[in-house]
Amino acid sequence: MEAIVAYFSGLNNSHVKAGIQRLNCSESGDNNAFFSFLNRLQRFLFIACLMPMLSQGAQECTKIVISGNPDYPPITWIDSHGATPMRGVAIELLEMAFSELSIPLDAMHVGNWKRAQHSARTGKIDLLAGPYQTTERNEYLEYVEPAFMQDPVAIFFKNGHQIDIDDWSQLRAYTGARPLGHQFGEQFDSFAQQNLKFYSASSIQQLFEMLVNERVDYVIYGLNPGLAEAAKGGFSNEITYSSNFISSEPMYLPFTISSPCRQYSDFLSKKIATFIETGVVEELTTKYLKMLEKQISVSD
Structure with missing residues (x-):
């Protein structure tokens, strides 16, 4: 019994220490008390281990941080001077979808396409706009079906x-x-x-x-x-x-697997299907191609 007391003496939890002290005092008699304490301790340790996971799972999606390829118009791109946020078909589709839930979007320019993928892999963003599906990307992205365009x-x-x-x-x-x-x-x-x-x-x-x-x-x-x-x-x-x-x-709008916003995967899936069926994707593609033509003619 002294070995058990010594093992747990470094723990700070007062309930654990009190339980050990009670057992130490009744060492002469009741083995049931010892096993009862071990059961309580087991439950305590299980809950202590579970709490961080529960806390992580309870994270709220208060904003969706997006990035994509800055050189892939009309899907995603930024102006050459980088003065405006990332824009394009993929960005506006996401804005239309999540406006219904009043969740703001932050379309970040994090660098070239390779850096955007790294930001997704390391959990710095919530959603990567426009990637193809590959075995490697499946390791850090949760793909939302259907694809929004070919x-x-x-x-x-x-x-x-x-x-x-x-x-x-x-x-x-x-x-x-x-x-x-x-x-x-x-x-x-x-x-x-x-x-x-x-x-x-x-x-x-x-x-x-x-x-x-x-x-x-x-x-x-x-x-x-x-x-x-x-x-x-x-x-x-x-x-x-x-x-x-x-x-x-096919091009997708997948969440990163570490994002708390993954909870909206089914919601986004239904919105994408509706946008395709009602011609919204085609309309936005035409809109941004015309915008690009206008920008190019002005710069010329």
Whole structure:
């Protein structure tokens, strides 16, 4: 019994100490008291261990912090000077959905797409706007079905230097480029890693510059974002693309697994389905493409 008393003597909880003292005083007799105390102690320790988890689970979703790719119009993007918050189809869809619950959104620019994914992985944001689904991302994102739109992935070439591509294997003879942190479907990514030569850069504008200067033979990027970024950078007349797409990937609005806002996954799922069915996604895509055209014409 003295060994048990010594073991628990360092505990600060007064109830535990009192229980040990009572047992010590009645050592001569009643084993039932000893086992009764151990049962109470077991329950106490179980609740003590459970409390942090209950506290974490009870966290409220008072604001949804979002980030995405700053160079992926019309889905998500920021102005080149970065003076305005992130905007685009994905951001406005989320604003429309959560306005019903009066939950504010904070669309943060945390850096390039690779940094946005890192912010999701480390729990610094609640929701990542517009990623494809991959095995790696499944480890830190809770995907909300359905996808809100499809994203055709194109091969861009310099005008006059197009390559007729019917099969990925034909790209082996050429040098390509892709932005840092981008995936273009797990099948293509696996093939590219084993068979293709790529250069990478942090922005699509840098890659288009490499393309028109003939430092690379082609660039892989989403079709609509690629055309918009080419126009922004003044490359529209110098760049073309193949009508044979690499893939067409679904884009999602997933919560991070550490976010207390995950509790609204089912709610968001229903809102996305409604937005698709009623044509809201298509309307917003048209709206932001026109906005981009206007911005580009003004800057010209």
